[in-house]
Amino acid sequence: MKTKNIDFKVIFLFATFFLIGIIWIIIQLFNSVECENAKYYVFADNFQNQESIEFYDKTPNAKSWEWDFGDGSIPDSRRHTFHVYKKPGDYYVTLTLNGSCVNSKRITIKNKIVSIDESSSQIITPKIITAGQPTYIRAESDVAKTWEWTFGENRGIDETVADPVYTFETAGEKTITLIINGDFSNIIKKVVYVHPKIIKKTNPLDVATYVYEKKDAAFYLPRGTVKKDPLEEMLQYVPVAPKSKVKKDSIIAVKKAPKISEDQFEILLNKVAEGSKVKDDFAEYLCDDFEIPVVKNDTDLLTFAQLCAQLKGQKIKIESIRLNKDKQNNCIKGLSISYKVKKYLIWVKN
Numbered sequence: 001m002k003t004k005n006i007d008f009k010v011i012f013l014f015a016t017f018f019l020i021g022i023i024w025i026i027i028q029l030f031n032s033v034e035c036e037n038a039k040y041y042v043f044a045d046n047f048q049n050q051e052s053i054e055f056y057d058k059t060p061n062a063k064s065w066e067w068d069f070g071d072g073s074i075p076d077s078r079r080h081t082f083h084v085y086k087k088p089g090d091y092y093v094t095l096t097l098n099g100s101c102v103n104s105k106r107i108t109i110k111n112k113i114v115s116i117d118e119s120s121s122q123i124i125t126p127k128i129i130t131a132g133q134p135t136y137i138r139a140e141s142d143v144a145k146t147w148e149w150t151f152g153e154n155r156g157i158d159e160t161v162a163d164p165v166y167t168f169e170t171a172g173e174k175t176i177t178l179i180i181n182g183d184f185s186n187i188i189k190k191v192v193y194v195h196p197k198i199i200k201k202t203n204p205l206d207v208a209t210y211v212y213e214k215k216d217a218a219f220y221l222p223r224g225t226v227k228k229d230p231l232e233e234m235l236q237y238v239p240v241a242p243k244s245k246v247k248k249d250s251i252i253a254v255k256k257a258p259k260i261s262e263d264q265f266e267i268l269l270n271k272v273a274e275g276s277k278v279k280d281d282f283a284e285y286l287c288d289d290f291e292i293p294v295v296k297n298d299t300d301l302l303t304f305a306q307l308c309a310q311l312k313g314q315k316i317k318i319e320s321i322r323l324n325k326d327k328q329n330n331c332i333k334g335l336s337i338s339y340k341v342k343k344y345l346i347w348v349k350n
Contacts, residue, residue, distance in 0.1 A: 048112035156258025279308040287331035
């Protein structure tokens, strides 16, 4: 009885198609988006025309985005974006995820009521500013939620409050810069002149009006033969103390680290993961101490240098970060961070 020859090429072909099918199914499982459970948000203070409205998507496995704002404008392909409606009315916002998953939401834009006394954001400073004296500065803005001040004397951010008090160290022309709500495209600047420190002169002694305690004749020596002063003879036996060097008090100026917000620190850590930054770029914020403690994902304790080594070359997604600063010199003495690392198409905690 003869056996039929098995064609291994056919078996290999079927096995190849089977393997490709399994890989395609796995890719679809990891990249699939549940259209019914799409998570995208629309934020605004008043939903008025001429107001910046924020659009943000947090749908898992979303790789591409296309925002259609419903007003005939060009669609936006960013995950996190902003849009301004020119006219009031009802608009249907359509978000297309991964080119196939379509979601729509209706928003109502009201007509913006502009008051007569409403003005643009501006910096208010005193007319006269003197070096060495506290200067009270104020920001006038109806939309400001965060403030980042620089006063033209130091690197980095000087203050992050609405009404800062700053003391200029040197005289001359200074440029005050204010960034509101982190919008670097609209920076407010004001040039001021700082006057030199005023030095008050002491009044010299007016000899003409000086009243003596005694008449000048009382200070004259009586006439007679010259006698040796007994005080001169006594001083010959008085020991003279050696001259001691006067030590001057030295005041060491405390060097303060430049200010940095937690959002800006997060951007720098992302650049460490990309490879464009290293731990040495954080020296001025850490006061050259790369061994500060770091609590990672609420479980691991390591140094900042070890954290940078772990982040290098990784694709990360930072969920939260908190900085612990020294109030005296503004140095970062520790931080807590929670982040995920992408491994095999899945975001996991490292």
